[in-house]
Every structure is written in C-alpha cells, then in structure tokens.
Amino acid sequence: xxxxxxxxxxxxxxxxxxxxxxxxxxxxxxxxxxxxxxxxxxxxxxxxxxxxxxxxxxxxxxxxxxxxxxxxxxxxxxxxxxxxxxxxxxxxxxxxxxxxxxxxxxxxxxxxxxxxxxxxxxxxxxxxxxxxxxxxxxxxxxxxxxxxxxxxxxxxxxxxxxxxxxxxxxxxxxxxxxxxxxxxxxxxxxxxxxxxxxxxxxxxxxxxxxxxxxxxxxxxxxxxxxxxxxxxxxxxxxxxxxxxxxxxxxxxxxxxxxxxxxxxxxxxxxxxxxxxxxxxxxxxxxxxxxxxxxxxxxxxxxxxxxxx
Amino acid sequence: xxxxxxxxxxxxxxxxxxxxxxxxxxxxxxxxxxxxxxxxxxxxxxxxxxxxxxxxxxxxxxxxxxxxxxxxxxxxxxxxxxxxxxxxxxxxxxxxxxxxxxxxxxxxxxxxxxxxxxxxxxxxxxxxxxxxxxxxxxxxxxxxxxxxxxxxxxxxxxxxxxxxxxxxxxxxxxxxxxxxxxxxxxxxxxxxxxxxxxxxxxxxxxxxxxxxxxxxxxxxxxxxxxxxxxxxxxxxxxxxxxxxxxxxxxxxxxxxxxxxxxxxxxxxxxxxxxxxxxxxxxxxxxxxxxxxxxxxxxxxxxxxxxxxxxxxxxxxxxxxxxxxxxxxxxxxxxxxxxxx
Amino acid sequence: xxxxxxxxxxxxxxxxxxxxxxxxxxxxxxxxxxxxxxxxxxxxxxxxxxxxxxxxxxxxxxxxxxxxxxxxxxxxxxxxxxxxxxxxxxxxxxxxxxxxxxxxxxxxxxxxxxxxxxxxxxxxxxxxxxxxxxxxxxxxxxxxxxxxxxxxxxxxxxxxxxxxxxxxxxxxxxxxxxxxxxxxxxxxxxxxxxxxxxxxxxxxxxxxxxxxxxxxxxxxxxxxxxxxxxxxxxxxxxxxxxxxxxxxxxxxxxxxxxxxxxxxxxxxxxxxxxxxxxxxxxxxxxxxxxxxxxxxxxxxxxxxxxxxxxxxxxxxx
Ligand SMILES: Nc1ncnc2c1ncn2[C@@H]1O[C@H](COP(=O)(O)OP(=O)(O)OP(=O)(O)O)[C@@H](O)[C@H]1O
Ligand code: SF4
Ligand SMILES: [Mg+2]
Numbered sequence: 001x002x003x004x005x006x007x008x009x010x011x012x013x014x015x016x017x018x019x020x021x022x023x024x025x026x027x028x029x030x031x032x033x034x035x036x037x038x039x040x041x042x043x044x045x046x047x048x049x050x051x052x053x054x055x056x057x058x059x060x061x062x063x064x065x066x067x068x069x070x071x072x073x074x075x076x077x078x079x080x081x082x083x084x085x086x087x088x089x090x091x092x093x094x095x096x097x098x099x100x101x102x103x104x105x106x107x108x109x110x111x112x113x114x115x116x117x118x119x120x121x122x123x124x125x126x127x128x129x130x131x132x133x134x135x136x137x138x139x140x141x142x143x144x145x146x147x148x149x150x151x152x153x154x155x156x157x158x159x160x161x162x163x164x165x166x167x168x169x170x171x172x173x174x175x176x177x178x179x180x181x182x183x184x185x186x187x188x189x190x191x192x193x194x195x196x197x198x199x200x201x202x203x204x205x206x207x208x209x210x211x212x213x214x215x216x217x218x219x220x221x222x223x224x225x226x227x228x229x230x231x232x233x234x235x236x237x238x239x240x241x242x243x244x245x246x247x248x249x250x251x252x253x254x255x256x257x258x259x260x261x262x263x264x265x266x267x268x269x270x271x272x273x274x275x276x277x278x279x280x281x282x283x284x285x286x287x288x289x290x291x292x293x294x295x296x297x298x299x300x301x302x303x304x305x306x307x308x
Numbered sequence: 309x310x311x312x313x314x315x316x317x318x319x320x321x322x323x324x325x326x327x328x329x330x331x332x333x334x335x336x337x338x339x340x341x342x343x344x345x346x347x348x349x350x351x352x353x354x355x356x357x358x359x360x361x362x363x364x365x366x367x368x369x370x371x372x373x374x375x376x377x378x379x380x381x382x383x384x385x386x387x388x389x390x391x392x393x394x395x396x397x398x399x400x401x402x403x404x405x406x407x408x409x410x411x412x413x414x415x416x417x418x419x420x421x422x423x424x425x426x427x428x429x430x431x432x433x434x435x436x437x438x439x440x441x442x443x444x445x446x447x448x449x450x451x452x453x454x455x456x457x458x459x460x461x462x463x464x465x466x467x468x469x470x471x472x473x474x475x476x477x478x479x480x481x482x483x484x485x486x487x488x489x490x491x492x493x494x495x496x497x498x499x500x501x502x503x504x505x506x507x508x509x510x511x512x513x514x515x516x517x518x519x520x521x522x523x524x525x526x527x528x529x530x531x532x533x534x535x536x537x538x539x540x541x542x543x544x545x546x547x548x549x550x551x552x553x554x555x556x557x558x559x560x561x562x563x564x565x566x567x568x569x570x571x572x573x574x575x576x577x578x579x580x581x582x583x584x585x586x587x588x589x590x591x592x593x594x595x596x597x598x599x600x601x602x603x604x605x606x607x608x609x610x611x612x613x614x615x616x617x618x619x620x621x622x623x624x625x626x627x628x629x630x631x632x633x634x635x636x637x638x639x640x641x642x643x644x645x646x647x648x
Numbered sequence: 649x650x651x652x653x654x655x656x657x658x659x660x661x662x663x664x665x666x667x668x669x670x671x672x673x674x675x676x677x678x679x680x681x682x683x684x685x686x687x688x689x690x691x692x693x694x695x696x697x698x699x700x701x702x703x704x705x706x707x708x709x710x711x712x713x714x715x716x717x718x719x720x721x722x723x724x725x726x727x728x729x730x731x732x733x734x735x736x737x738x739x740x741x742x743x744x745x746x747x748x749x750x751x752x753x754x755x756x757x758x759x760x761x762x763x764x765x766x767x768x769x770x771x772x773x774x775x776x777x778x779x780x781x782x783x784x785x786x787x788x789x790x791x792x793x794x795x796x797x798x799x800x801x802x803x804x805x806x807x808x809x810x811x812x813x814x815x816x817x818x819x820x821x822x823x824x825x826x827x828x829x830x831x832x833x834x835x836x837x838x839x840x841x842x843x844x845x846x847x848x849x850x851x852x853x854x855x856x857x858x859x860x861x862x863x864x865x866x867x868x869x870x871x872x873x874x875x876x877x878x879x880x881x882x883x884x885x886x887x888x889x890x891x892x893x894x895x896x897x898x899x900x901x902x903x904x905x906x907x908x909x910x911x912x913x914x915x916x917x918x919x920x921x922x923x924x925x926x927x928x929x930x931x932x933x934x935x936x937x938x939x940x941x942x943x944x945x946x947x948x949x950x951x952x953x954x955x956x957x958x959x960x961x962x963x964x965x
Contacts, residue, residue, distance in 0.1 A: 011794065011797075014794050014798075015794055015797040015798055015801055016801075018794070018795070018797075018798030018801075019797075019798045019799075019801040019802055022798060022799075022802065023802065023807075023810065026807075026810050026811055026814060027810055027814075137947060137950060137951060137954070138943075138947065140946075140950050141894065141898070141943050141946040141947035141950055142898075142943055142946075143898040143899075143901050143902050143905075143942070143943075143946075144902070145901075145902055145905045145921075146901075146921070146935075146939050146942070146943065149925075149928060149935060149939075153928065153929065153932065157929055203380070204423065205418060205420060205423040205424040206423065206424055206425060206426040206427070208378055208418070208424070209418065209424045209425065209426070209489075210426070211376075211378050211410075212376050212378055212410055212411065212415070212416050213410065213411045213437070213438050213489070214407045214408065214409070214410030214411040214412065214438065214442065214493075215407075215437070215438070215441065216407065219441070224426055227426075227428050227429075228426070228427070228428055231428075243803060243804075249805050249806070249809070249906070250805070250902060250905065250906070253906075264806060264809075265809065265906070268809050268810065268813050269813070276810060279806075280802075280803070280806050280807075280810065283803050283806065284801050284802065284803070287801055287803065288801060301428065302427070302428060303427070303428060303473045303475070304427055304473070304475050
C-alpha cells in the first residue's frame with residue numbers, strides 16, 4: 001500500500017508540470033501581441049505594458065517565465081489582474097458556489113443514478129429496464145446547454161416553479177435545478193454503469209458461492225454483490241466531482257451563477273490571462289488530487305490493487 | 309498418486325441422505341430450449357462416495373446446482389422429478405427452509421476457487437460469515453473457529469492466513485480454504501464439483517487425500533464430480549456415468565472397472581491415459597455429443613457408438629437393472645456385462 | 649454531451665472485448681469470426697436499424713441539402729423575423745428572417761464534418777499511441793501514458809476555450825479553416841481516452857498465445873502489431889469512435905454556444921442554437937428545430953455504439 005501511494009504521487013509530478021506548462025504556453029505564448037485587445041477597445045498604455053512585461057518576465061524565454069510563475073504559485077501567489085486585484089482572492093470569492101454546485105450535482109447523480117441502476121440491474125429485462133435505458137440514452141444525447149435551456153424555459157418561464165436565474169448568493173434549493181442540469185449527463189452514465197456492473201457480478205461465481213452458503217438474499221446482494229459492483233461507480237463519481245468543478249461554465253452561464261466557471265469565461269473574453277492561468281492551474285490541481293484520492297480509495301475498496 | 313489407500317466399499321446399508329430422482333431440467337434461451345437434464349437419478353448414503361463422470365456439457369454441474377438450488381432461473385426450468393434430502397423433496401420446500409439446508413445439510417465446493425471466493429473480503433471473513441449469521445457466534449469466536457478450520461485443511465500458519473485475501477493464497481491453498489468454508493457448518497453431504505481440475509498433479513493428490521480423510525472421519529456423503537478416472541478408481545465407492553443429460557450407467561466402482569456395462573463407459577476408459585501404454589496415441593472418443601437443443605430420437609450415443617445397431621437410432625434404451633445395484637441404458641447391456 | 653472524455657464510460661471496459669474475441673472461438677467446428685458473428689447479431693437489433701436510418705438520412709441531408717429545401721439559408725428578410733412555422737416555411741424564420749429549414753439542411757454538413765473528422769483524428773492519434781504503448785510496455789509506455797495524462801488533466805471545456813480563443817485572436821476567416829481548428833482542438837483534448845482504451849486492449853492482446861507465438865517466431869514488431877494485434881484491439885475503439893462521432897457533434901454545439909466554435913460562414917446546428925439564445929423565450933422554434941436535429945443525430949450515434957458493443961459482447965447475447 002505504501003509503495004502504491006508513493007508511486008502514484010511520483011507519477012503525479014510530471015503530469016502536474018506538463019499540464020500546467022501546457023496551459024501556460026497556450027495562454028501566454030500565442031503568436032502575435034499578447035496585449036492586443038487586452039485593455040478593452042483601446043490599445044494598452046505603454047507604462048502598463050512595461051509593468052506587465054516586468055511582472056511576468058515576458059521578455060525572458062517561456063521556460064524561465066513558467067518557472068518563475070510556478071515559484072510564485074508554490075508560495076500561494078496566483079498573481080494580480082490588470083486592475084490590481086488579487087487573483088487568489090477573486091478565486092476564493094467565487095469558488096464556494098462552484099464547489100457547492102458540483103457537490104450537489106454529484107449527490108443528485110449518485111442518488112438517482114444508483115437507484116435507477118440498482119433497480120434495473122437487479123431485476124433485469126422488463127419495462128423499467130427499457131425505461132431507464134431509453135431515458136439515459138436521451139440524457140446522453142442532449143448537450144448540457146440544451147437540457148439547461150429546455151428546463152429553464154419549462155420550469156422557470158412556463159410553469160414558474162423556480163426562478164429562471166439564481167440570486168447572487170444562491171441557497172442550495174436554488175442550486176438544485178442547475179445542479180441537476182450539470183449532472184444530467186453523468187447521471188445517465190452512473191445509472192448505466194451501475195446496471196452493467198450489477199448484471200455482470202450477479203452471475204459471478206462468488207455470488208453463487210454466497211447463495212450456496214445459505215445466506216439470505218438481502219445479505220447476498222447487500223454484502224457480496226453491492227460491494228464489488230459499486231467500486232467502478234464510486235470511482236466514476238469521484239472523478240466526476242473533480243471534473244465538474246471546471247465543467248460548470250455552461251451551466252453557470254445559463255443560470256447566471258457567479259461561480260468560477262463564469263469568472264473564467266469572462267476572463268478569457270477579456271484576455272485576463274493571469275486569471276485564466278490561475279483558475280485553470282487550480283482546477284488541474286483539484287482534478288489531479290481528486291484522482292489521486294480516488295486511486296487510493298480504489299485501493300481500499302479493492303484489495304487486489306494494493307499488491308499490484 | 310495418492311499416498312493414502314481407501315478401499316472402495318459398500319455403504320448401501322448406511323443412512324440414505326440424498327436422492328435425485330428422475331430429474332428433468334431445461335434452459336429456455338433465445339437460441340431455443342436446451343434439454344440439459346433428461347431424467348437423472350442418483351443417490352448417496354452416509355459415508356459413501358459417489359463419483360459422477362462424463363464429458364464436458366453432459367450436465368454434471370447443472371445437476372449439482374439443481375441440488376443446491378442455485379441454477380440460474382430463468383433461463384433454467386425444472387420440468388420434472390424430485391430431489392429428496394432425508395426423504396423430503398427439496399423442490400417443494402419454502403425458500404427459507406431450502407436456505408437452511410444449504411451449507412448445513414448439503415454443501416458444495418466449486419472448481420475455480422479463485423473466482424468462487426469474494427475478492428474483496430478476507431478468507432477469515434468469508435469462512436466466519438456463516439458461523440456468525442447461522443450459529444450466532446461473535447466476530448471473535450467465528451475468527452477462532454475459522455482458524456481451526458484452516459488448520460484442519462492443513463493450511464500452514466492459519467492464524468496469519470485468516471486475515472489475508474483470496475488473491476494472496478496459492479491455487480492449492482485457495483481450494484483448501486474453499487473446502488474449509490464448505491465444511492464450516494458440518495454438512496452431511498458434500499458436493500465437490502471438479503475440485504482439483506485447476507491444480508497441478510501433486511496438489512491434486514493432496515486435496516483428494518484431504519477430502520477423503522475428512523469424509524471418512526465425519527461419515528459424510530460425498531458427490532465427486534470429475535473428469536479424472538484415475539481419481540475415481542481410488543476414492544469412489546460407486547460411479548454414475550452421464551451422457552447428454554442422462555445417467556447411462558451406474559455401478560459399484562469395482563464392478564464398473566472390472567466390466568463396463570455401457571459402450572460409452574468403455575470408450576471413456578479407452579480414452580484414459582494409462583501408464584502401461586505410454587507413448588501410444590490415446591483413443592479419444594470420435595465425434596461430438598448431440599446438441600441439447602435438438603436431441604435426435606433413439607440412443608443419444610448412437611452416432612458415436614461402435615456397437616450401434618439399427619434399433620439404436622430408433623428406440624431410446626431404457627435404464628436396465630442388471631442386479632447388484634447396477635444399471636445401464638444400452639440395448640445390449642446384458643451382453644456387455646456378461647462378456648468375459 | 650459537452651465533455652467527450654466522459655464518453656469513455658459508455659465503453660464499459662476495454663477488456664471485455666478482448667475476452668469477447670476469445671469467446672468467439674468456433675463452437676460448432678465451423679470457424680466464424682468475431683466480426684461476422686457480431687454483424688449477424690447486429691442486423692437483428694432494432695436499435696441498429698433505427699440508428700442507421702437516422703444516420704443515413706442525416707448524411708443525405710448533409711451532402712444534398714437542396715434536395716430538401718430550395719430556400720437560401722443566408723437570405724435575410726426582417727419582414728418575416730421570427731415567424732412561426734407555416735406551410736411556406738415548415739420550421740419558421742429566425743431572428744434575421746432567415747428560413748430555419750434551409751439553415752438546418754445546410755447546417756448538417758458542418759456538424760457532421762466536425763463529428764467525422766474529430767472522431768477519426770482522435771482515434772487515429774489515440775489508437776496509434778495506445779497500441780505502441782501497450783505493445784512496447786516499459787519506459788516507453790510510461791512516457792506515453794504520462795503524456796496522455798497531461799492532456800487528460802486539462803478540463804475539456806476550459807482547455808478548448810483557451811486554445812480556441814487564442815486562435816480566434818489569430819483571426820480565421822474561411823469556413824474550412826474554422827472547421828479544421830475546431831477538429832484539432834477536440835482531438836487534442838480527447839485522444840488520451842482513445843489511447844487508454846486501445847492500450848488496455850493491446851495489453852490483453854499481447855498476452856494471447858498467437859501473439860506470443862508470433863513474437864517467439866521472430867516476427868517484427870510492426871508486423872505483429874498490424875497483422876495480429878490490431879484486428880483484435882479494434883472492437884472497443886470502434887465502439888468508442890461511434891459514440892464519439894455523436895459526442896463531438898454535441899461538443900461543437902457547446903463550443904459554438906460559448907461563442908468560440910464555428911461561426912459564419914460555417915453555420916452549423918450549434919451556431920443556430922447559440923444564435924437562438926436571446927430569443928428562445930418568445931420564439932422557441934428557433935431552438936427547437938436545430939436542437940432537435942442535433943439531438944436526433946447524437947442519439948443515433950450513441951444508439952449505434954450501444955448496439956455494436958452489445959453485438960460484440962457474447963455475454964449479452
Ligand atoms: N445458465 C445456463 N444457461 C444456459 N445453459 C446452461 C447454463 N448452465 C449450463 N448450461 C448448459 O447446460 C449443459 C450442461 O452443463 P454442465 O455445466 O452441467 O456441464 P458439465 O457436465 O458440468 O461439464 P464440464 O465438465 O465442462 O463442467 C451445457 O450444455 C451448458 O451449456
Ligand atoms: S443403445 Fe446402441 S448406440 Fe446406444 S450405447 Fe447401446 S449399443 Fe450404443
Ligand atoms: Mg461442470
């Protein structure tokens with residue numbers, strides 16, 4: 001187990017460096033004048049350009065720029081926007097609502113998806129099974145923004161059950177619909193994954209053994225079948241939590257949520273490169289850490305992994 | 309092979325434990341109806357070893373699964389017959405009562421111990437689980453008993469091993485753990501479905517010795533399903549030979565070896581590698597068993613039988629009683645047995 | 649579907665298909681290959697037939713849009729702004745008074761082009777890297793896998809926005825150029841998934857006896873990969889490619905919705921949906937028709953992928 005953890009940690013380092021470098025290059029090393037259009041319609045003032053060049057060492061080569069950026073980052077300094085606001089503070093301000101949204105989405109996925117998957121996986125073919133298969137097929141085929149629009153029009157404008165856009169400091173109740181939209185695609189995957197996983201394991205030899213041992217059906221399913229079948233599902237849910245925090249741009253846009261996704265989107269349009277880099281780097285860190293935790297969780301759930 | 313010699317004996321006077329009587333079973337799949345068991349009958353007494361022989365697909369495992377009540381249903385459907393345990397038809401029992409008989413009355417060991425043990429629980433947990441749930445033992449007591457059981461099946465360092473996972477065991481040890489698990493509730497009948505096929509020869513012999521030893525000690529009924537005629541000769545008291553879902557021959561082991569009473573049994577014996585004929589090509593049985601989706605009329609063995617006559621493709625041979633507890637389903641059974 | 653990397657879960661486990669190949673060994677003495685077996689099974693599946701009908705229709709629509717409409721999709725007429733569907737214009741008119749049906753017909757081409765090339769390129773890159781890594785193993789596999797991880801670690805939508813807005817600054821004008829950029833961006837961010845699927849298939853295939861035999865006989869690596877491994881590794885990747893085809897159409901729409909995907913003159917369904925954004929409350933038909941076609945197409949590909957996967961998996965037959 002110890003060696004496994006260390007190996008995963010070591011693998012993380014090159015991936016972290018690679019991904020963040022990639023982002024850095026993409027954001028800063030684009031051909032052409034990095035300041036074109038950066039200060040709105042007017043060209044930037046020369047003093048500002050000089051200041052920025054100095055601050056970000058833009059005259060150095062890209063590698064040394066990157067490592068200096070990384071150095072600041074390690075000290076917790078995400079840099080400043082052109083207006084002199086601290087990017088770190090901006091992120092701290094916007095992050096909580098995005099985290100709430102992502103967590104709520106995963107909870108919705110887990111509850112609805114797992115229930116649908118378990119019901120169909122245990123019962124096998126039948127009406128319910130077909131219903132779940134067809135509805136997940138639709139959820140998978142609908143781009144998130146179409147789901148979002150459709151539900152916003154239907155529930156928000158037509159039926160007026162919910163506010164079409166959330167308030168500036170939304171409650172969990174307000175976030176429910178956006179979270180459902182955000183998690184809808186994964187919800188379909190969770191349902192299908194649970195279903196296939198159960199169907200496969202239901203016929204497995206060790207489940208047969210458990211029955212032959214004279215255990216009650218509830219124990220066979222609850223202890224022997226579920227534990228094995230839920231491993232891939234839990235892994236998926238965890239990974240999703242990591243990626244949904246960054247994937248909320250569309251949903252936040254539709255429902256007017258002032259989260260990290262909205263902030264990044266605005267920053268990209270306004271060429272706030274420092275903000276963009278900061279957020280993406282942060283998201284990558286979150287993604288990688290969540291994945292590491294998932295790997296470890298996996299090793300806890302499945303003892304075979306620990307000794308590989 | 310085996311270091312222990314157990315003489316084949318007659319146990320017909322001991323208590324009759326389990327009786328499969330004219331069992332019919334089919335699988336209704338999208339490809340059609342596969343008639344997998346077509347009137348299977350056999351029984352086992354206390355202290356007795358019944359060996360069930362037959363080609364792959366002849367229905368040996370399905371019969372065992374039917375006894376345990378673990379056939380996949382659907383697609384499986386039992387269309388006739390009884391399975392009596394102490395004279396009581398298991399097929400008519402409630403689910404609860406049936407469950408109580410599993411592992412306490414009749415227990416089973418599967419061929420592939422690795423896939424039959426749950427990969428995410430320790431061996432000790434899996435053995436102790438039944439003790440806790442059905443004997444009301446505490447976690448501690450169950451653990452202690454699991455260690456004793458592992459000791460009994462001769463797993464070295466049982467105390468340490470009990471906390472390990474199945475994948476940390478070797479193949480032979482896994483099968484021993486499987487045996488320990490199936491013996492945890494002291495069953496009267498043990499079904500061993502090819503318990504040694506996945507193991508290498510020396511380990512095979514050790515496991516067989518162990519099984520036999522425990523059986524004699526506890527006076528269990530043992531149903532041993534196997535391909536290995538060598539194993540059968542050493543441990544079986546009586547033998548049932550299956551072909552296409554039927555028992556084609558039943559006899560005391562010594563009798564059957566002395567004089568097979570069915571052409572299929574003869575062919576099986578011919579196809580067995582023998583030490584005194586090393587280097588010769590084996591006489592494998594030519595042809596394939598009939599498709600169970602569509603069993604032709606007459607004797608199912610007819611297309612492959614060297615003794616087949618016209619009648620064989622028309623009339624299904626009934627199982628004939630040849631005396632001394634011996635039966636054979638061949639039109640020419642008497643001639644075969646009285647050859648010499 | 650806004651994140652094609654998630655589509656990998658639709659391909660449950662790559663290993664399943666390799667066992668599928670094993671199980672497809674002749675059972676009746678007649679040798680039947682995995683593919684012909686699967687094909688026979690596939691033909692009987694209703695989902696396969698439905699999805700093929702939809703896909704064929706969409707392809708015809710893309711190639712011969714004028715078969716379905718004579719209107720010019722770019723002709724604006726503010727007089728008929730946002731008119732509801734009628735006998736004259738079945739799908740109605742958009743906010744600039746353009747015929748929506750003409751737009752949908754002519755937009756099919758752009759959506760399908762992006763879907764086709766992006767999934768093709770993804771599978772080519774990912775498949776090649778995956779089979780090399782899986783076959784070679786060792787340090788090469790380690791390096792390739794880490795490179796894959798680097799791209800996989802980028803959040804898809806954010807990564808796409810960053811790259812695309814960079815290109816946007818470079819100022820592309822031609823429709824074809826726009827398509828190429830979107831295709832490249834999608835493939836660049838998605839190939840690690842194809843790589844992982846191919847890699848695990850290749851690792852299992854490598855352990856098959858005939859591959860071991862070929863290696864023992866001294867066949868060179870290129871030959872072993874192309875002759876022995878690829879035919880057995882293709883199944884899971886093909887399933888993924890099919891689903892990805894649909895997924896990328898949805899992704900293109902998402903990118904266009906964010907204002908960084910295609911744009912005039914390449915007016916795809918996604919662009920039409922994005923343009924409907926501000927009017928959708930009062931004129932839902934602006935959203936309904938392009939979105940309907942989009943969803944139908946994605947649905948068809950996902951269904952096709954499902955059907956192919958089930959047909960290839962003997963356990964489910
Ligand atoms: N769950 C099932 N569904 C459909 N058919 C089945 C099922 N289980 C077994 N069968 C069929 O029943 C027949 C008998 O199988 P069984 O496992 O009893 O054979 P066996 O004699 O044990 O062979 P082996 O020596 O290979 O273990 C086979 O034709 C098999 O295909
Ligand atoms: S009945 Fe005929 S075919 Fe069948 S075993 Fe006897 S001799 Fe052979
Ligand atoms: Mg068997």
